[in-house]
Amino acid sequence: MLATELDERLSTSQVFWNSLMEMPGGEKIRQCIQCGTCTGVCPFGRWMQTTPRKIIAALRMNEFEDILASDTAWMCVSCYACAKVCPQQLPLTDGLMFRLKEELLLTGNVPTELQLALENSRRYGNPMGESPKKRSAWTEGLDPPVPVLRETRKPVDVLWFVGDFASYHPQGQQAARALVKVLRALGVNFGILGPDEVSDGDSQRMAGERGLFEWLAIRNGAHFMRSNFNQIITTDPHAYNAIKNEYPSLEINYPVQHYTEFLYERLDQLKPLLTKKISATVAYHDPCYLGRVNGVYDPPRELLKAIPGVRLVEMSHHHDSSLCCGGGGGGMWLDGFQWDQSKSRLSEWRIREVVISKTVEDFISVIGAEDKNRRKAGQPTLLPEETILAVACPYEKPRFTDATKTIEEAKTVRVMDIAELLANAM
């Protein structure tokens, strides 16, 4: 029941509280100890009037109307940082914050830029409002052509769910084309859905639009059913999360892997193909929905380590403490809103960490000291000069690339998808 459709006997707080209790694991929210760890770890917590701790306190005090009056819940990027550190393991991201966003959405309290993305998703099957017919236009010119299953009608081993940003965003398309090269080098028999594919819907779901998510999922599910394949791989961790953890509740059940997991399983076959050296210090950014949500930390790192010349370093936030790029939970479509509220960007924070991690690693390295002398003497350094931020989610490349343009010290940092690094090393 919608909390604002008031049952006369119950307050808004009680109706909302009851809806939380009905969610899987929702009962746990009773156990909140008001420690505030969620608020402390939240990357946007400073600018949110409605952090998880405050929402729970307001519900207990029967003051939920105050929470609904604020729109700062839209600052939540559904990164699961709060849920990960909560000592009581409360379902904060996909329970409390999801329900609050759903409530705001149902009452029409939606920032305009997010509204457009949701309307586009419903109308065109992608949040950008691009032509559905042109979903596989990124494959044009590839030889041999990438098989679109409804045209070839042949069974494949792997159905590649390309996703919105890899299909339509120019930087995502580069990574998608690189992945074609890698898959072909490994002799993988794959195909795509092309114009039959629609958005995986996961970020729309986390922005409170469960109904839209289900509608998109059912459309994809119908095309999965019509196609003949053994497993799904995804470019996008959000699609991976949706197909792995959410689609089964709609009776859409298929084995799915993120492309980094799929390639990692074939590392022995892949390694001999990686013959070109990429001399660079590489920091890897754990995408929230690959790392924190699904525990995939090692496969991307092992792939990077397999590239000759790569010196892999960790940033201060890594593995389960990784910092969100700012694009999750609808954040991809709330840049203006986030900027208005905070005058900051999570992607810029992250890019500063890339620069710092390289500087620190160089400093503590034995070779780093020698390099200092070499630099003074005008000799070539032993440590790589180039710095690369490696990503594994198509949301991230444009976000971080933009951030390198605004952070002076990061002007030379390149942002590359792991698929691009692998393809370049071949």
Next chain:
Amino acid sequence: MNIIVPVKMVPDLVEELTIDPGGAALDTAWMRLILNEFDDHAIEQAILLKERVGGLVTVIAPEAADVDDALFTAAAKGADRLIKLTGETGSINSHALARALAAVIQTETPDLILTGVQAHNDLDGQVGPLLAESLSMPYVGYVSSVKIENRMATVKKEYPGGLLAEFMVELPAVLGIQASDEPPRYVAFTKVRQAMQATKIEEQDIGELDISGSAAVSRMFQPEVKERAEMLEGDSDAVAARLVEIMQEYGVL
């Protein structure tokens, strides 16, 4: 207050448009349709007025692909009644539409009729004025704000050059909406689904179409390329020198 909102579907420009073999119309075979943007604002304005002063909102649209979805979305936003005009609606033009609407609306005793001021596929954008004439009501177009008090509407009309005029209009009246007081609201997918189950679309046959009075299309064609821009080649000095030359040729330097 009884508010009627005539709306229509128009070609969606997200896909490339093609011209049919006859050469005087769009090829409708693969064309997607979308609610006319100004009509979306007219619906929003009607619902805002309903929320402020109370009333009943009826949305009327000629039959077209996806029109049911557009109507149910309007219901989910707060429209009370949905009417679909059926019959030979494929060849409808704004004159025929205004006549058909007048016939249906006459029996509804409206206080206010709000429609989009124009549509990108209109040849003359005259639905509002023609409808007002048929119903003997006043008309104001390019309206971007509506307030209702004591059977009078106070409306703001936009003129080219950034001019704004305020009109007092006695009801009943027809208003051509350019923009609603607030942007059209978002309606959650589940609410549209609920509306599909809870609301009925009434169908009204419009009988024989009278398409007279409208401009006719003699030929439809893609914009033709006449002259292309001259791209300057060479290094920056050469390009700069040529730029200066060109500016001198045109007498701007």
